[in-house]
Amino acid sequence: MATGPPWPFNDPSSLYEEGPEREWSWLRGAWRGRGRVSASLWRLYFVVVIDGEPVGMQDLISADFAAFGTVTTFSWLSPDVRGDGLGKEMRQAVPHLAFDGLGAREAGSDAFVDNHASNRVSETLGYVPNGSAGTRGGASRRGSDAGG
Secondary structure, three states, X not given: OOOOOOOOOOOOOOOOOOOOHHHHHHHHHHHHHHHOOOOOOEEEEEEEEEOOEEEEXXXXXXXXXXXXXXXXXXXXXOHHHOOOOHHHHHHHHHHHXXXXXXXXXXXXXXXXXXXXXXXXXXXXXXXXXXXXXXXXXXXXXXXXXXXX
């Protein structure tokens, strides 16, 4: 996986840390998430691999799926494989699983506000801005897997 910026480690668990603590903090958060699985709280972690090399990640997260039927997605791609449609393909696959496989009613995207390419992919796939603010932007989509 490419080691140059932008990093996939820009989330609240590691945003203000310096390397290598930043990477370790992010990894600890991912492993904590794997260990906290219940009917009301779960996160599926997917890796994107090309020719045996990991080049990205795609997460599917729910805080209370049974009650609300909502999920959130988060993804990251290595800079050297961006712009070839892989991001769009992987971001179609996870909502497809959520809607058609798990019966989700709404999906949100945790794309960063300043990640214009990612937000364009979200818009192309049928997400609409939902007014969330903060480090990450917010967009959501209702209904079926409208984009693939």
